[in-house]
Amino acid sequence: MKLFATKGGRKIPGNKHISLEREPFVLDPKKVEFVYFPLVAANNAPLEVLVKEGDKVKVGTKIAVQQQFSVPLFSSVSGSVAAVEKRLNLTTGRACDYLVIKNDFKMTPEKPLKKVKLDAKKEDIVAALKEAGLVGLGGAGFPTWVKYNNVKDIHTVLINAVECEPYLTTDFVMAKVNAEKIVSGALYLQKAADAAKVIIAIKEKKEEARDALKLAASDYPSVEIREVPDRYPMGWEATLVYEVFKKRYDRLPAEIGVIVNNSSTAMAVHDALVDGKVITERLITVSGNIVKNPSNIVVPVGVLAETVLKEFDLADQEFALLPGGPMTSNPAKDASFALPACLGALTLMEKIEYRPVACLRCGACTTHCPAGLQPVEILRAFDGRDYNRLEKLETLRCVDCGLCSYVCPSKIEVTDMMKKAKTILRVHQSRKK
Ligand code: SF4
Ligand code: SF4
Structure with a gap:
């Protein structure tokens, strides 16, 4: 069975400009009283919890480990472990136990991770990705180290900065502002895969981000910045791989010698391996047609959506709150869910009830x-x-x-x-x- 071609797809209105009119800003940690971390993995397996009620934690303290792939979870604030309580888990769609950390508002940092040089052995880079608990930040949340563990015959690491869903702009902002970090992280991933080449794919007509990436990559002949057509869903892994390599695969791009990572993940690799920082915060887009002042905002991992939404003016009407982009997310029941590291957006759309009619068999x-x-x-x-x-x-x-x-x-x-x-x-x- 062969998967995917670039047939299909279509151009859809991006509405991206609206969240770029306002400068990105940081949610004041003093407004975040508690943060919440799910104690089950995506496959519903329980995590090993490393702390107990009353324990003191810092920003970056390891609080739990997802056992299947040994992925650690880190506190995003300093303070103390307050409780375990049930909440809706966006990944599994069911309620599960959440570890609750009470913020002491000091943001005391944990010791940084051991830094890793680019000329380290590839096994050491993969071990560092594992230690840092890096997961795909493009939505999937899959552990990054697993993709690189014992891989063979990889010729290219493909960094996906396409961000094809309407309204979402975090990858664009990151590429514009942190192009050097994305290129640096991509070089580590290239080393981990023992690949000859890196291609950073970005949607056409994103000149500012493209130029920043080109400048950052100018000293590295193995890194290419590739523009791809503005067509939904170009950011889907298989669509993008076909667009760039004109090849299809069955299950994983590694079958054709390619590993794909999101550009935010590449930046997190730089932060972990060069600066010793684990993922405790991330940039998300809050946008949609009922947000009066859409923008990108840096939030601590585990913050509640309702806390983030207080920073925005919403039109006084019924809306659907989508954790993610409008094409792929299902509306949340309310805003009481906690934001995992892999979630890049909250999209708020006017609620429209459509009355479906019979299929026209239009094709x-x-x-x-x-x-x-x-x-x-x-x-x-x-x-x-x-x-x-x-x-x-x-x-x-x-x-x-x-x-x-x-x-x-x-x-x-x-x-x-x-x-x-x-x-x-x-x-x-x-x-x-
Ligand atoms: S949701 Fe599934 S069936 Fe529908 S267009 Fe996308 S891939 Fe095809
Ligand atoms: S009317 Fe029927 S054939 Fe046409 S798009 Fe809808 S489901 Fe598909």
Whole structure:
């Protein structure tokens, strides 16, 4: 089975300029009384907790470890461990135990990590990525070191700074302001993969970010800055890999000699290996068509969405709060969830209730699907619980990009149905096993 071509996709309004009109700013840590860290991993496995109620912590103290991949979690404030309480986990979609840290408002830093030089052995760089608990900051949250552990035959590290979802601008701001750090982190990843080349991909017409990256990379002939078309979902890994290499793969880009990381992750690699800093804060975009003063804001990991939203003026109307971009996120019930390190945006959109009508069989969902699927046929198979057909139609290759719902003239929530179809198919397959 081969995945993905650049067929499908389409240009959609970016609305990115609105969050760039205001300078990015830092959420005052004094406004954050508590931070919250989930005690289960994405696969629902419990974390090993390293602290107990009443323990003192600093900014960067290791508080728990995700055991499957040994990924540590660090406190984002100094203070004390206050409690364990139940909250909604955005990653799993269920309530789980959260470790609550009470801020003492001193922001006392933990000792920095051991710094690693670029000429270190690749095994030492991978070990440092593991020690720093680095995870993909483009949304997936997958442990970075795992991608680089014992890899062979990698020719290129592809840094994804495309940021194709509407409204989101953190990668653009980062590339403009921190281009040297992104290039530096990319060079470490190149070394970890033993790759000949780095390509940093950025969307066309982002001149300021492109020029900053080109300048930062000018001393490194192995680093190329590549502009790619402004077409959604160009930032999806498989779409971007095909655009750059004109090759497809089955499961992982490593099959064709490529490892992909987000540009914010590359910057976090620099921060950890060069400056000894773990991820305790991140830049996020707060935007959408009901935010009167959208902007980018630096927030501590584990802060509640409701605390962040107090910094913004919202139009007085009903809205949907989306943890992430408008194409791929499902609305949150309320703003009481905590922000994990891999979340890059809060998008607030006017609530519009569409009344779906019958499918016109216009084929728009099929034409635009970047994975080359036939969503309309999958919906029919889903309605009839025809598992063989769902398998034949390669339902599980859907990447939840949201484009089929976006283009559907009948206002059918095609993407939601795709998600449900994937769930029932997975359950069916595991029962069969
Ligand atoms: S886009 Fe909507 S109306 Fe058109 S075929 Fe797909 S589901 Fe049917
Ligand atoms: S959500 Fe899935 S089915 Fe719909 S367009 Fe995207 S990849 Fe295709």
